[in-house]
Amino acid sequence: MNGDKRRILHIDDDPAITRMMHARLAQHDYVVHQLNDPTCWRGALVNGEYRVVLLDIEMPQLNGLEVLQQIKQFDIGVAVIMFTGKLKMNLVFEALGYGAEYCLFKPAEDLRPLLDALEASFYRIDHWRAAAAYAARQLRIEQKTTELKTKLRASQSNSTAISGQMPAGFDWTKFETYLVLRGAISPQMLELARTALARSVKPIGQIALQGGYLSVADLMQVLQHQADTQALFGATAVELGLLTREQVLELLEKQKHLSTTPQDAIITTGAMTPANLNRYLAEYLREMESSSSWSVPSPEAIDPHPTATASSPSHTA
Structure with missing residues (x-):
């Protein structure tokens, strides 16, 4: 002493x-x-x-x-x-x-x-x-843990939470291939999401889903019917009796303030939940950082109908 x-x-x-x-x-x-x-x-x-x-x-x-x-x-x-x-x-x-x-x-x-x-x-x-010092350390650990959990919950509730952390030159197509290889998404659902992205239907579909205009099942019905008819999203929803013309106009007005991203299309079509998409994206980024030579096969090398992958949107664990 x-x-x-x-x-x-x-x-x-x-x-x-x-x-x-x-x-x-x-x-x-x-x-x-x-x-x-x-x-x-x-x-x-x-x-x-x-x-x-x-x-x-x-x-x-x-x-x-x-x-x-x-x-x-x-x-x-x-x-x-x-x-x-x-x-x-x-x-x-x-x-x-x-x-x-x-x-x-x-x-x-x-x-x-x-x-x-x-x-x-x-x-x-x-x-x-x-x-007292031990208790203070434990309190700091608990506070840090709570802070991290809060950030994690926030990232899981926002489909684009991780996208802002992507490195320059990030290849989203390779990541989509990675998702298929991991069994996180089926090739059929990925193709549906790509179709939705190409037609810029994500914002109106996501707003309709989040605003309670449509259920997930309704949204899937609209997207699948739209793929067959080549009609616009709003017109398809009206034709199916799932939305009124007035509701479509409301959604289009809200759509002006949004932008479409690949991850939004995947979530909107029900192919993956925001939490699962962000989790796989974080894992993919960590693998890229740990090995600069890491790569995945090109999309052309993947069997478009793998027998081990389910096409149901619920198979996204």
Whole structure:
């Protein structure tokens, strides 16, 4: 234990007692600072940053029990060892009840009880500090974990959350091939998403889905029927009786403020959920960063009808 940790404030109105205690404890590597006016305890405690206080109970200027209560109200972490020259157990119990760590009788001819009390007090202080530091670290970890979880939830709710982090020259076509190879999306659903993207139907379809105009099943019906008829998305939805002309006009007005991206097309067609798409995109980017030579086969090399891949939109785990 270094000298900084073994500093003690001794409060007693008798200078002879504080000088004697200073000399005796110095032999055991304690640094004792003397204070003979108990009314000045606050300034001494603040300026000296003491963690252990030796305090006399009977003092004319201010009763030691009152000083004890004030110290504990000021900083409950300060260890206080009380001294009394009167053999009155009620004083002992009262001091302990106010938060004193120990109450010893003086004159202290045998220094061992005080040394034991000091060692135990400093040990507890070190233990409390370590526990507080550990609790603070755990709190920071919990706060960081919560922050990361919040960011993750935000990225999962936004289909384009990761797209802004893509490196320059990112090839979306290769990523789509990667999705097929991983079984995350079927070639049929990918083709449907590409068709939707080519016809710029994503915004109106996504708005219709998010706004409650259409269900996922309705949206799929519109897109599939549109692929057969080559009609516009809005006209197809009206023809199927899923939207009114007024609703189509509302969606087209909202569409002006949106842009179409490949990932939006995949999500809008129900081929993948935003969470799954972002998860696979993050994995793909990590693989690209870990190996500059990493590549996937060209789209032409993939069997367009793999037997192990389901074409249902629900197969997106």
